[in-house]
Amino acid sequence: MKTTDDFYNIINQYMGHIQLFYRKYEDKNPVMELSLPSHKIYAYPYSEYLKKLGKKDQKILKKEYNEASKNNKMVVFVRDEEEKVLKSSLFPIEDIDYVEQ
Secondary structure, three states, X not given: OOOHHHHHHHHHHHHHHHHHHHHHOHHHOOEEEEEEOOOXXXXXXXXXXXXXXXXXXXXXXXXXXXXXXXXXXXXXEEEEOXXXXXXXXXXXXXXXXXXXX
C-alpha cells in the first residue's frame, strides 16, 4: 500500500465485508481495521483502539471519530504490516445484507 490510490483500491475490495462487520457491532460505534497482508477485518472499541496509537495518530483518530459520529460514517484503518503503514479515512455507513464472493 504505497499510494493513496492503493489505499482506496484495497478498501473498495473489502468494503462490503467491512460494512457487514461494522453492522454487527454498530451499537458500539467501532473503529474498523483491515490488516494486511492477512486481510483480516477487526472492529475495535474506540477507547481501546485509541490506546494502541501513537500521539500523532491519536490526534487524527479523535478528529476523524468525532466527525464520523456526527455524519453517519465510520473510521476505517488499513494497517499494512509489510510496508509499516497505517492509514485511515471516513466512509459512509451503508445498509448491506450480504456480500458477493
